[in-house]
Amino acid sequence: MAHWIEPHPTGIYVRPADAWIDPSVPRDRALVTHGHADHARGGHGHVWATRETLAIMALRYGTASGTPVGYGEEIALGGVTIRYVPAGHVLGSAQIVLTHAGERVVVTGDYKRRPDPTCLPFEPVPCDILVTEATFGLPVFRHPDTGSEIDRLIAALHANPDRSVLVGAYALGKAQRVICELRARGHNDPIYLHGAMERMCNLYVELGVEMGDLRPATGVAAKDMRGAIIVAPPSALNDRWSRRLPDPITAMASGWMRVRQRARQKNVELPLILSDHADWDELTDTIREVAPTETWITHGREEALLHWCMTHQIRARALALVGRDDEEEEG
Amino acid sequence: MRPFSQLLDALVYTRSRNGKLALIAAYLRAAPDPDRGWALAALTGNLDLKAVKSSAIGEMIRARVDPVLYEMSRDYVGDLAETVALLWPPPPGEPPDLDDGTLTLATVVDRLHATSRAAAPDALAQMMDQLDASGRFALLKLATGGLRVGISARLAKTGFAQAFGLDVDDVEQVWHALSPPYTALFDWAEGRAARPDPAGTPFFRPFMLAHPLEADSVDLADYAAEWKWDGIRIQIVGTGSETRLYSRAGDDISASFPEIAAAFTGHAVLDGELLVRGEFQGGEAAASFNALQQRLGRKLVSARMQTDYPAFVRLYDLLLEGDEDLRALPWAQRRARLEAYMPHLDATRFDLSAIIDAADFDALADIRAGARDAAIEGVMLKRRDSPYVAGRKAALWYKWKRDPLTADCVMMYAQRGHGKRSSFYSDYTFGCWTADGELHPVGKAYSGFTDEELKWLDRFVRQNTVARFGPVREVEKTLVLEVAFDSIHDSKRHKSGLAMRFPRIARIRRDKPSAEADTVEGLRKLVR
Numbered sequence: 001m002a003h004w005i006e007p008h009p010t011g012i013y014v015r016p017a018d019a020w021i022d023p024s025v026p027r028d029r030a031l032v033t034h035g036h037a038d039h040a041r042g043g044h045g046h047v048w049a050t051r052e053t054l055a056i057m058a059l060r061y062g063t064a065s066g067t068p069v070g071y072g073e074e075i076a077l078g079g080v081t082i083r084y085v086p087a088g089h090v091l092g093s094a095q096i097v098l099t100h101a102g103e104r105v106v107v108t109g110d111y112k113r114r115p116d117p118t119c120l121p122f123e124p125v126p127c128d129i130l131v132t133e134a135t136f137g138l139p140v141f142r143h144p145d146t147g148s149e150i151d152r153l154i155a156a157l158h159a160n161p162d163r164s165v166l167v168g169a170y171a172l173g174k175a176q177r178v179i180c181e182l183r184a185r186g187h188n189d190p191i192y193l194h195g196a197m198e199r200m201c202n203l204y205v206e207l208g209v210e211m212g213d214l215r216p217a218t219g220v221a222a223k224d225m226r227g228a229i230i231v232a233p234p235s236a237l238n239d240r241w242s243r244r245l246p247d248p249i250t251a252m253a254s255g256w257m258r259v260r261q262r263a264r265q266k267n268v269e270l271p272l273i274l275s276d277h278a279d280w281d282e283l284t285d286t287i288r289e290v291a292p293t294e295t296w297i298t299h300g301r302e303e304a305l306l307h308w309c310m311t312h313q314i315r316a317r318a319l320a321l322v323g324r325d326d327e328e329e330e331g
Numbered sequence: 332m333r334p335f336s337q338l339l340d341a342l343v344y345t346r347s348r349n350g351k352l353a354l355i356a357a358y359l360r361a362a363p364d365p366d367r368g369w370a371l372a373a374l375t376g377n378l379d380l381k382a383v384k385s386s387a388i389g390e391m392i393r394a395r396v397d398p399v400l401y402e403m404s405r406d407y408v409g410d411l412a413e414t415v416a417l418l419w420p421p422p423p424g425e426p427p428d429l430d431d432g433t434l435t436l437a438t439v440v441d442r443l444h445a446t447s448r449a450a451a452p453d454a455l456a457q458m459m460d461q462l463d464a465s466g467r468f469a470l471l472k473l474a475t476g477g478l479r480v481g482i483s484a485r486l487a488k489t490g491f492a493q494a495f496g497l498d499v500d501d502v503e504q505v506w507h508a509l510s511p512p513y514t515a516l517f518d519w520a521e522g523r524a525a526r527p528d529p530a531g532t533p534f535f536r537p538f539m540l541a542h543p544l545e546a547d548s549v550d551l552a553d554y555a556a557e558w559k560w561d562g563i564r565i566q567i568v569g570t571g572s573e574t575r576l577y578s579r580a581g582d583d584i585s586a587s588f589p590e591i592a593a594a595f596t597g598h599a600v601l602d603g604e605l606l607v608r609g610e611f612q613g614g615e616a617a618a619s620f621n622a623l624q625q626r627l628g629r630k631l632v633s634a635r636m637q638t639d640y641p642a643f644v645r646l647y648d649l650l651l652e653g654d655e656d657l658r659a660l661p662w663a664q665r666r667a668r669l670e671a672y673m674p675h676l677d678a679t680r681f682d683l684s685a686i687i688d689a690a691d692f693d694a695l696a697d698i699r700a701g702a703r704d705a706a707i708e709g710v711m712l713k714r715r716d717s718p719y720v721a722g723r724k725a726a727l728w729y730k731w732k733r734d735p736l737t738a739d740c741v742m743m744y745a746q747r748g749h750g751k752r753s754s755f756y757s758d759y760t761f762g763c764w765t766a767d768g769e770l771h772p773v774g775k776a777y778s779g780f781t782d783e784e785l786k787w788l789d790r791f792v793r794q795n796t797v798a799r800f801g802p803v804r805e806v807e808k809t810l811v812l813e814v815a816f817d818s819i820h821d822s823k824r825h826k827s828g829l830a831m832r833f834p835r836i837a838r839i840r841r842d843k844p845s846a847e848a849d850t851v852e853g854l855r856k857l858v859r
Contacts, residue, residue, distance in 0.1 A: 138400070138403060138404050138407055139396065139400050139404060139417075139418055140404045140407070140408055140414060140417035140418055141417075142417070142427060142428075144428060258417065259407075259408055259413070259417070260340075260343055260410075260413055260468075261408075261409060261410070261413075261752075263344060264343060264344065265752075267346065268344060269344045269345060269346070270344070271344065301403070301407070303403060304400055304403045304404075307397070307399050307400060307403070308397075308400065311397060
């Protein structure tokens with residue numbers, strides 16, 4: 001079935017279009033689902049992606065030659081009809097829907113089903129082959145309600161007016177989502193940013209995502225950040241950089257925080273279970289909803305999802321793509 | 332249940348001792364009776380429930396979740412209680428993670444107390460349905476007996492003392508006169524009742540402990556030397572009518588060593604080392620720790636056990652004689668009182684730890700180096716004028732352990748650790764060469780390395796895996812680990828017929844070809 005689409009360790013090759021989806025090595029023609037580094041690499045000849053993803057790639061890798069593809073717009077490449085559909089993962093993220101020879105293949109890229117104020121919601125597309133992620137493909141991963149996690153963050157802030165809360169969040173997507181969710185819960189104080197966050201946040205603002213009063217943490221006296229939230233990449237949490245902050249409570253926003261010892265390993269005091277990936281229920285519900293004849297699993301805890309498919313009479317295979325699932329940072 | 336489960340969660344994530352104390356104190360001040368008393372019992376390890384077996388919990392979850400998915404989840408998470416707490420499906424028609432607050436800690440404890448072992452799984456399941464993920468985790472930890480949140484009984488008691496502005500040693504004194512849920516303790520702490528009177532009960536006194544010797548020498552005019560015996564520290568508390576035995580942590584272990592408790596009918600408090608008489612030493616001397624291990628952790632002891640592994644206590648100190656508290660006296664005077672007390676004791680169960688007679692420190696070093704008794708762990712140095720004080724006080728007592736043995740071994744298998752290390756391959760099985768050129772496992776170690784070395788070892792394992800057996804990875808036999816260990820014994824546990832005591836990774840020998848690692852034959856020569 002669908003021998004026109006071939007999984008390789010370095011990406012998915014769409015033969016009639018002579019194009020690769022999210023290739024991990026430079027290719028002449030690349031279809032990119034979203035801007036995270038394990039999906040969008042630099043050095044491709046020509047890239048097809050959403051306008052937002054191209055802007056993110058330009059910011060990260062310098063100018064790249066690319067064709068913007070609007071959500072819902074259809075393009076044709078070598079007899080394959082290609083459509084980008086919102087994936088709900090981060091700003092600009094898309095599922096790639098490919099139709100050829102009467103068959104429809106949906107490559108989800110990374111996705112989630114929960115509302116995210118920074119991007120359009122996931123749209124389920126019925127298909128013959130679903131190529132899905134499985135980052136949180138274990139039934140222990142069941143993300144709680146976003147609002148209650150944000151409330152815990154705000155409560156910690158109010159309970160410690162002389163301290164600050166340092167939130168570790170992935171620089172693309174998670175950081176901006178945390179900020180927007182805080183604003184939605186009525187937290188309108190200035191939020192301070194680690195230097196590595198600034199450019200991406202500026203780009204989000206340029207692309208129309210409102211985030212309120214954001215300020216660089218650099219150069220601000222510690223006493224002026226008492227009672228404030230500071231957002232930094234996870235790698236900066238236990239870094240010397242954080243010594244400039246007033247007695248910070250270390251928080252981290254990630255789906256991995258669901259597992260206690262994971263949070264402890266990161267020296268996190270306030271784990272916030274906030275993920276940009278589908279949890280177990282979302283993964284399995286989505287497979288049921290789009291009802292593919294066959295499911296391909298790209299990366300994550302694929303064994304468990306594979307087993308689930310098997311016990312639900314769904315044909316499935318694991319693709320074992322290289323370089324995906326950057327557990328440390330994303331999630 | 333929620334205040335308690337959130338306390339446990341916060342304790343897991345809080346690094347600083349002061350932070351933990353503040354959390355415990357805040358909880359104990361705010362929570363109602365008797366919830367907080369049960370919480371204090373749980374934190375100090377004094378909550379004695381009819382423990383539900385892990386296997387019963389495994390069965391409960393297998394009945395509710397696909398067993399394959401459960402196994403995968405458990406392998407990933409590492410901890411049984413946490414895996415089950417996270418996996419537990421909500422009751423039909425209910426949203427997940429709902430804690431309506433109706434189930435209090437006291438109710439949970441009452442139900443677990445009241446249930447029979449056979450009915451426990453159903454009772455537990457019913458309560459699981461009423462809790463959120465943290466509550467389920469706390470419940471399972473209580474039900475399986477053992478919270479393991481990195482809190483010592485002492486820290487919990489310090490938290491209690493801090494909550495009510497008391498002195499922790501004062502709390503310690505009255506502690507063993509009380510039992511959960513400690514209503515009398517809270518009544519005293521909050522000024523509603525008089526201080527509970529511990530007199531007449533055989534309660535525990537905190538042990539005096541030693542620092543490792545770091546100086547090059549001490550003056551034997553100031554310090555007396557004594558062997559450090561390789562058993563377990565024990566405190567014998569007799570009131571004349573009742574005798575109890577306490578371990579170092581203050582646990583009552585009388586039931587594990589009934590022959591010792593029965594042999595002491597005096598009114599005194601003694602400090603000594605619990606040992607097992609060894610047949611290899613002609614039944615006279617103490618056997619190695621290996622023999623004692625046969626007796627540890629048993630709730631009931633058969634007559635056969637008592638005959639095969641006869642226990643006795645080698646005495647170090649006398650804390651109280653009758654009602655007279657000797658702890659403030661200098662060590663030399665207490666020692667004289669102890670020697671004078673010896674004739675009152677049953678000589679088959681009690682002997683005196685001898686003082687090592689050495690002219691000076693160099694002579695002592697020679698004696699220590701020549702000691703080959705399997706039950707000797709090193710030398711203790713005690714200031715002759717030291718009072719008996721709780722805990723480790725600088726410059727009073729030192730322990731001077733024997734230098735460890737070492738061997739160069741080859742890493743064979745690695746397994747992911749538990750707890751904080753659940754994502755790291757941190758438990759290593761290593762082997763030595765046989766005459767036929769095969770590697771046979773000789774031990775397993777999961778300590779001794781730095782955090783940086785652990786990261787390196789974890790990467791080595793991931794990059795050099797040749798086979799996987801569930802959670803275990805077999806690696807290329809190329810990495811030499813220098814393993815330090817206290818002693819080595821015959822054992823059926825490993826194919827090599829040897830087992831090390833307290834093995835740890837001393838060094839990673841990236842420079843050494845694996846063919847040059849030690850042989851099983853060479854290791855066998857170190858067995859004593």
